[in-house]
Amino acid sequence: MNLSLLVIVPLITTVLLLFVRGQSGVRRIALAGVSIQLVLAFALLGLYWQERGVGGTAAGNASAFLFEYRHAWFSALHIDYHVGVDGISVAMILLTAFVMVGAVLVSWTIKSMTKEFFVLLLLLSAGAYGFFISLDLFTLFFFLEVSVIPKFLLIGIWGSGRKEYAAMKLALMLMAGSAMVFIGLLGLYYNTGVAGGYVAGAAGGPHTFDWPAIAQMQVPVKAQLLFFPFLFIGFGIFTALFPFHTWVPDGHSSAPTAASMFLAGISMKLGGYGCLRVAVSLMPAAAREYSPFIVGLATIAIIYGAFATMMQKDLKYINAYSSVSHCGFILLGIGMLTRTAVNGAVMQMISHGLMTALFFAAIGMIYDRTHTRLVERLGGLLKIMPFISSIFVIAGLCSLGLPGLSGFAAEITVFMGSWQHPGGMYHLATILACASIVVTAVYILRATGQTIMGPVKDAEYNGLTDATWNERLAGILLVAGIIAIGVAPFWLNELINK
Amino acid sequence: MWTGIILPLRQELMVTGILFLLLFIKVGATDFSTGTILNLVNVLLLANLLLGFFPAGRTVLFDGMFHTDKLIALEKNILNLGTLLVSLQAYDWLKGQRNTLEFYMLLLATLIGFFFMISAGNLLIFYLGLELSTIPLTALSGFDLEKRRSSEAAMKFIISSAFSSALLLFGISLLYGATGSLGFDTISRHLDGSAFQLFAFILILSGFAFKVSLVPFHLWTADVYEGSPVPVTAYLSVVSKGAVFFVFVQVLYTVFRPLTGDWRRMLILLSVLTMLIGNLFALRQHSLKRLLAFSSITQSGFILAGITGSSHAGGTSVIYFILIYIFSNLGAFGVVALISAQTGKESIDDYKGLYAANPLLSWVMAISLFSLAGIPPTAGFFGKFFLLMAGAGKGNYVFIGIAAANMVISLYYYLRVIKAIFMDTQPQPIGRLTISLLPNIAFGVCILGILVTGLLGWVYDYIYSLSIGG
Numbered sequence: 001m002n003l004s005l006l007v008i009v010p011l012i013t014t015v016l017l018l019f020v021r022g023q024s025g026v027r028r029i030a031l032a033g034v035s036i037q038l039v040l041a042f043a044l045l046g047l048y049w050q051e052r053g054v055g056g057t058a059a060g061n062a063s064a065f066l067f068e069y070r071h072a073w074f075s076a077l078h079i080d081y082h083v084g085v086d087g088i089s090v091a092m093i094l095l096t097a098f099v100m101v102g103a104v105l106v107s108w109t110i111k112s113m114t115k116e117f118f119v120l121l122l123l124l125s126a127g128a129y130g131f132f133i134s135l136d137l138f139t140l141f142f143f144l145e146v147s148v149i150p151k152f153l154l155i156g157i158w159g160s161g162r163k164e165y166a167a168m169k170l171a172l173m174l175m176a177g178s179a180m181v182f183i184g185l186l187g188l189y190y191n192t193g194v195a196g197g198y199v200a201g202a203a204g205g206p207h208t209f210d211w212p213a214i215a216q217m218q219v220p221v222k223a224q225l226l227f228f229p230f231l232f233i234g235f236g237i238f239t240a241l242f243p244f245h246t247w248v249p250d251g252h253s254s255a256p257t258a259a260s261m262f263l264a265g266i267s268m269k270l271g272g273y274g275c276l277r278v279a280v281s282l283m284p285a286a287a288r289e290y291s292p293f294i295v296g297l298a299t300i301a302i303i304y305g306a307f308a309t310m311m312q313k314d315l316k317y318i319n320a321y322s323s324v325s326h327c328g329f330i331l332l333g334i335g336m337l338t339r340t341a342v343n344g345a346v347m348q349m350i351s352h353g354l355m356t357a358l359f360f361a362a363i364g365m366i367y368d369r370t371h372t373r374l375v376e377r378l379g380g381l382l383k384i385m386p387f388i389s390s391i392f393v394i395a396g397l398c399s400l401g402l403p404g405l406s407g408f409a410a411e412i413t414v415f416m417g418s419w420q421h422p423g424g425m426y427h428l429a430t431i432l433a434c435a436s437i438v439v440t441a442v443y444i445l446r447a448t449g450q451t452i453m454g455p456v457k458d459a460e461y462n463g464l465t466d467a468t469w470n471e472r473l474a475g476i477l478l479v480a481g482i483i484a485i486g487v488a489p490f491w492l493n494e495l496i497n498k
Numbered sequence: 499m500w501t502g503i504i505l506p507l508r509q510e511l512m513v514t515g516i517l518f519l520l521l522f523i524k525v526g527a528t529d530f531s532t533g534t535i536l537n538l539v540n541v542l543l544l545a546n547l548l549l550g551f552f553p554a555g556r557t558v559l560f561d562g563m564f565h566t567d568k569l570i571a572l573e574k575n576i577l578n579l580g581t582l583l584v585s586l587q588a589y590d591w592l593k594g595q596r597n598t599l600e601f602y603m604l605l606l607a608t609l610i611g612f613f614f615m616i617s618a619g620n621l622l623i624f625y626l627g628l629e630l631s632t633i634p635l636t637a638l639s640g641f642d643l644e645k646r647r648s649s650e651a652a653m654k655f656i657i658s659s660a661f662s663s664a665l666l667l668f669g670i671s672l673l674y675g676a677t678g679s680l681g682f683d684t685i686s687r688h689l690d691g692s693a694f695q696l697f698a699f700i701l702i703l704s705g706f707a708f709k710v711s712l713v714p715f716h717l718w719t720a721d722v723y724e725g726s727p728v729p730v731t732a733y734l735s736v737v738s739k740g741a742v743f744f745v746f747v748q749v750l751y752t753v754f755r756p757l758t759g760d761w762r763r764m765l766i767l768l769s770v771l772t773m774l775i776g777n778l779f780a781l782r783q784h785s786l787k788r789l790l791a792f793s794s795i796t797q798s799g800f801i802l803a804g805i806t807g808s809s810h811a812g813g814t815s816v817i818y819f820i821l822i823y824i825f826s827n828l829g830a831f832g833v834v835a836l837i838s839a840q841t842g843k844e845s846i847d848d849y850k851g852l853y854a855a856n857p858l859l860s861w862v863m864a865i866s867l868f869s870l871a872g873i874p875p876t877a878g879f880f881g882k883f884f885l886l887m888a889g890a891g892k893g894n895y896v897f898i899g900i901a902a903a904n905m906v907i908s909l910y911y912y913l914r915v916i917k918a919i920f921m922d923t924q925p926q927p928i929g930r931l932t933i934s935l936l937p938n939i940a941f942g943v944c945i946l947g948i949l950v951t952g953l954l955g956w957v958y959d960y961i962y963s964l965s966i967g968g
Contacts, residue, residue, distance in 0.1 A: 073955040076814070076962035077884070138883075145874045152913060156921045164921055168913060175909050179902035182883075186890040186898065226895075 001047050001067050003083045003133045006093060009036050010126035014119045023114045027104075030118040034100045037125065041097035045495075048090050052498045060498075064212065065135060073138075078206045082136035087495040088346050092132045092273055095350050098481050099265040099357045100125045103258035105474035106361045109368065110158065110256070117158060120150040121258055128266050137185050137209040137278065144181065144238075144270060148174045151251075151259060151267065158256040166247075166254035173237055173247040180234030181274070185209070187227035188282065191219050214282050221285045228286030231279040232294065238271025240327045242301035252320035257364025260316065264323050265357035269349045272330040276342065280334055287337060292425060294335030299429040301328035306439035315363045315373040318447055319356060322399060325436060326352045332433055333414040336426065341417025346496050348414055351398070351406035351485055358478040359395035362388055365471050366451070369464045375447055380456035385466040389452045391475040396444045398482050401437055406482045409489035411437070506557040506566045509574050510613045512546040517606045524599045532598050536589060539602050540936065543582040550575040558619065562681055565619040569964040573744045573817065574613050580737040580824040581609055586940035587832040588729035590839040601641060604634040605733070612741035616748075621670045621680040624745065628666070628709075632659045635738060639726035651725025658708060658718035666705025672698035682753045689756040699757060703764065709742040710798050712768050713775040720779070723791035728838050731787060732831035735794040740820040743801055747816050751809040765802050766897050772799030773904040780911045785845050786834055789911060790827070793870060796908055797823060800885050803901050807888030814965040815888040818958050819881035822869065825947035826878050829866030832940055833859050840931050851927030852919045859931065860919045862941050869948045871912040872905055877952030884958065 013033030020026050047067075053060025065084030073081045085093070103121060110117050127147030134140035148171060156167035192214050193207050208214065237244040248268075252260050280287040305325025312318045326348070333345025365388045366381065367373050382389040398405040401412075418430040456462060467475065485492055504511065516539065523535070556567035585605070592598050611631030618624035636659060640652025674680055676695045677688035689695055704715060711719040723731045754761055776796035783789040804815040836859065838844050853860040869878030882905065890898045933941070951957050 074884075074958050075955065076959045077811075077887070079955070142874045142879070145879065149868060149873050153916075153920060156917060164917055167921075168910070168917070171913060172906060172910060175906045176903075179906050182886070182902055183890075183895065183899050186887055187895060189887070190890060190893070 001044055003044075003067050003069060003085060005040055006037070006044075006129040006133060007126050009033065009040060010122045010129065014122045014126075017115055017119050017122070020115070023111075026115050026118055027108060030104050030122065031101075033122060034097070034104045034125070037129075038097040038101050041094045044085070045090055045094060048085065048087070048495075048498075068135065073136075078208050078210075079138045080136050080210065081139055082210060083133040083139070084135045085133055087498045088273070088276070089132045091346065091350055091492060091495055092269060093129060095269070095353045095481075096125060096128045096132065096266050098477060099261055099353060102357055102361055102474040102478050103261045103265075105470040105477075106261070106364055107256070107258040108468070108470040110258075113157065117154070117256075117258075120154050121262070123147075124150045124154075124262055124267075128262075128270065131270055132273065135211045137188070137211060137214075139209075140211075140274070140278070141178070141181060141185055144274065145175075145178050147267060147270065148178065151255075151263065154259040155251060155255045158259070159254040160256070161254045162250070163254045166250040170247045170251035173244065177234045177237030177244070177271070180230045180237070181278075182234075184227045184230035184234060184279075187223060187230065188214065188219065191223040191227075192217060211277075211282070219283060224283040224286035225289060228279055228283045228290055231283070232275055232290065235271045235274035235279060236297075236331065239268045239275065239330060240301065240305075240324045241271075241331060242297050242304060242324075242328070245301060245305075245324045248324050249317055249320040252323065252360070253314060253316035257360055257367075260360040260364070261357040264319070264360060265353040268323065268327055269330075269353055272327065272334070272345065272349050275331070276334050276345065280337070280342075291335050291337055294331060295426060295429045298328045298331035298335055299432050301325065302332065302433050302436045303439075306436040306443070309443045310439065312443075313375055315366070315375060315378075315447065315451070316360070318375075318443060319359045319363065322440065322443070323352070323356055325440065326356070326399070329411060329414050329433065332429065333417060336414075336418045336421045338417045338420045340420060341414055343493060343496055344410055344413030344415070344417050347406075347410035347485070347489065347492055350492065351410040351482070354478050354481045354485070355395055355398040355405075355407055358391055358475065358482065359399065361471070361474055361478065362392040362395055365467060366392070370458075370461055375450050377457055378451040379454045380452075381461070382452045384456065384461055384464050387467045387472060387475065391479060393448055393452060394479055394482065396448045398486070400441045400444045404483070404486045406485035406489070409486055409492075413489075413493070502557075503559065505552075505554050506559060506564075508552065508554070509546060509550050509571070509578070510610055510617075512542075512549055513606050513610050513613065516542045516546070517603060517610070520599050520603050520606070524603075532593055532595075535598055535602075536585075536592060536936070540582065540585055543578065543585060547575060547578050547582060550578060562619045562683065563623050564614070564617050566617050567964075569817075569961075570616055572961070572964060573616055573741075576817070576821050576824065577609065577612055577616075577737050577741055577744075580740060580828065581605065581733070583824070583828045583832075583940050583943060584729050584733045584737065586936045587732065587828065587835050589934055589936040590836060591727060591729055594839070595641075597641075601638070604638050604641075607631070607634040608638070608733075608738070612737070616741060616744050618745070619682050621673070621682075621685075624749075625663075625667065625670065628742075629663065631738070631741070632663065635659075635730075635734065638730045639722055639734070641730060642727045645725075647725040648727065649725075651722045654718050654725075655722045658722075662705045662708030662715070665701050665708070669698045669701030669703075669705060672701065682749075686753045686755060689754065691757055691760065696757070696760060699754060699761065700764070703761070706742060706746050707768065710739050710746070710801075711795050712798055712802070713771040713795065716772070716775070716795050719795055720788050720791045723794075724785060724787050728787070728831060728835035731791075732828055732835065735790065735831070736824050736827050739794065739798065740824060743798075743816060743820060747805060747813050750805060751813055755809075762806050762892070765806050766894065769799045769802035769806070770897065770900055772796065772802065773901060774799075777904055777907045777911075780908070783911070784847065786849065786915065787844055789846065789915070790830060790834070793908065793911070794827065796904065797827075797870070799904070800882060800901060803889040803898070804885030806894065806897075807891045810962070810965055811884075811888040811891055814958065814962040815881070815884040817961050817965070819885050821957070821961075822877040822881040822948070822951050825944045825951065826866050826869035826876070829862055829941065829944035829948060830870065832937060832944065833863045833866070836931065836933065836937055837928065841928055843928065846915055846918050847924070848928065849915065849918045850922040850924040854923075854927055855930040856928065858933070858941075862945060863919060864916055865945055865948055867912040867915055871909045873909075875953060876948050877950070878948070880952035880958070 130143030615627030642648035780792035
């Protein structure tokens with residue numbers, strides 16, 4: 001399968017959008033575009049299974065990456081456009097496709113500048129797909145930055161609350177992350193192809209950004225130790241690494257629903273994926289060295305995020321802070337470096353992506369109707385809008401790790417993997433992380449109880465309607481994903497490991 | 499014999515020809531409408547651009563005074579392209595001027611000056627070219643005859659130019675004393691890094707630093723940029739700066755190659771200062787022209803970062819970046835020029851709510867600013883990436899780290915403009931503006947350039963293949 005299609009389809013959709021007139025036309029084109037993305041993602045999954053020989057008798061293709069394609073880009077600098085996928089990327093691509101369809105469906109009622117909204121949203125998705133399929137670090141960095149600025153515009157134009165402040169903060173912090181990644185990548189580049197370790201400006205073989213090539217050559221340990229923090233913190237800012245998580249609450253809560261879904265569902269995963277794919281995989285020695293710091297920061301993020309969530313009164317802030325906590329699990333799993341823990345981290349990325357997108361979608365639907373997100377002013381919604389309330393509850397339960405939903409499968413894998421890592425400090429971190437689930441249960445159950453159950457706080461709410469067809473479709477799609485992973489986590493696990 | 503001179507000198511001769519044509523029109527006092535003249539000049543510039551691509555190899559003329567090769571022809575083409583774009587964008591402003599012919603005569607005189615400066619193989623020719631371009635430029639910056647600010651800008655410009663020229667001349671004369679020659683080849687053979695030679699070099703460097711407005715030689719920039727008519731500001735910030743940087747790169751990598759270690763340290767210091775100060779001042783500006791002035795100072799700092807790299811990668815990345823910079827900066831200045839010519843508004847606050855009535859202009863501005871900030875998929879991303887990558891090639895990671903941090907700072911003030919255009923509102927936003935055909939073409943070329951130059955890798959590869967090796 002030609003992987004570049006994943007980037008080309010959103011781009012073609014945006015070009016088509018530019019020529020369409022009228023809101024309904026724009027919406028239809030956008031929906032068609034993301035639907036094709038979803039079909040492509042499923043096709044990719046099927047082909048990937050087939051190629052790997054799952055279920056068949058023939059031995060599968062065992063090469064590290066499938067569907068590779070390479071085209072010289074800046075040949076003078078040995079920079080190629082190089083794409084390919086392994087199981088992790090396939091999973092992330094599926095996640096992106098799911099969240100994108102959901103995001104377009106919940107944005108059905110965007111009134112002002114509809115065309116621009118969908119163009120920016122689709123550009124974001126092109127960036128995300130490109131990032132996940134990249135095997136060349138230059139290509140990867142290119143796509144990482146592609147997905148920063150559309151967020152600025154999405155939040156700043158269509159957001160709510162202190163939107164300009166939030167948009168600026170998000171853009172600057174993510175750019176700072178990119179700048180750190182940039183330095184890390186340059187450091188990596190100039191330490192490839194050098195015989196005999198780190199010599200500044202030494203000649204000796206062409207330098208390269210090519211992932212498989214770098215993975216095979218040992219990057220000098222000294223260079224690893226120097227540049228690992230840049231790469232890890234740089235990508236970490238994207239995935240709310242403590243103490244660089246402060247853009248998360250502001251950004252998520254000010255963003256329009258679709259942008260929140262993308263931000264929390266996919267954008268934060270770019271960071272996790274980058275930490276794993278670039279920082280940890282290419283600099284294993286440094287990863288081992290810095291593992292205690294990563295685990296420490298991740299644990300702080302988990303605990304801090306959980307307690308900070310307890311104090312929140314705004315539904316979007318609740319989900320944003322809980323995202324900080326949940327993304328802590330991703331970093332914890334990556335930092336533990338055991339195979340199971342890393343598997344768990346990837347599963348947590350997928351699970352959190354679906355769950356948080358669903359949560360933001362539900363919050364957006366509630367806000368569209370009641371015009372408030374404050375927990376204290378909501379109540380008794382279950383009677384008025386049963387469908388929205390149901391998906392809200394499902395998202396909440398997934399967040400607190402109810403067995404049968406994806407959150408449980410992912411978190412238990414992370415904990416099991418973490419426990420495998422010997423050493424008192426790691427055990428302590430695992431126990432603390434486990435304990436945070438209790439806090440999660442407190443804030444989720446409290447928020448759900450107050451908004452969904454109980455008496456209706458405002459008589460006006462009685463006249464509100466339940467979800468429309470597009471909102472139902474978005475909800476059902478994301479819930480299906482959550483349940484598919486929760487009930488049968490082994491297929492995802494197998495995909496990641498193949 | 500004649501082809502041996504005409505072919506290498508084709509670009510210079512063509513521009514001189516246009517210049518004389520305009521002179522004859524002026525003297526002949528034939529009544530041409532302004533529109534006709536504008537169209538004529540633009541077509542001739544386009545012809546010159548095409549002529550520049552006519553293949554011609556390496557040639558040395560007049561006892562080594564003048565040399566040219568494919569790279570130099572390309573650099574001249576880039577400058578010519580910039581001039582053409584400025585001229586297209588100046589359409590609205592020039593239609594209201596009575597002295598269109600004089601404007602073009604001055605403009606083309608500077609262009610010839612730049613051409614000779616780039617092709618110089620001797621410090622005398624170099625100085626001649628530089629002065630040939632500087633003096634008409636000061637006249638150009640005072641071209642808004644009714645405006646006091648414009649005359650003030652011209653005054654400031656001529657004083658600072660004279661000062662920098664004096665520094666440069668002093669340096670050249672000292673260098674002549676030290677090496678006994680003014681030819682580039684001979685000088686480079688006699689350089690050994692003695693204190694006297696370094697002193698001469700520092701004087702020359704300061705002269706250059708004035709011209710490309712590096713901190714601490716930047717003080718004239720903001721005032722001159724603000725006071726001059728917008729097309730002239732655009733020309734100053736793009737073509738003039740680009741030309742000086744082309745020579746700068748050549749001179750550093752060839753003539754002063756023996757002093758590489760010394761000038762690299764100096765450039766790193768200048769670069770850090772330039773980026774930081776340029777950024778810090780840009781953060782606080784309210785006038786868009788002043789903001790772009792300080793942003794152009796910052797960009798000079800980034801270009802210096804590229805020069806500190808190895809001559810091959812560094813030289814390529816600088817030329818590549820300047821090509822991209824021409825598209826990006828002229829895109830932004832084009833919008834400013836158009837709005838300034840039609841409404842007279844130049845402050846960032848005036849741009850609030852621009853998107854409502856002028857979506858096209860807003861997007862041109864946004865894409866240009868993103869390119870200046872180095873956001874993909876615009877070409878600016880590739881330009882900055884390769885500049886800093888070249889700089890990092892020598893292992894100066896702290897320096898490159900500072901540069902990367904400055905990229906983040908600069909993003910803030912570019913985004914401020916974007917925010918004003920797209921997110922803010924004001925009671926009376928700028929109404930719908932009409933864009934005539936020529937500025938429209940210029941915008942089209944700029945946007946196409948911004949989107950294509952980066953994504954097409956062969957542009958970089960082509961410059962790399964021509965670049966000074968070693």
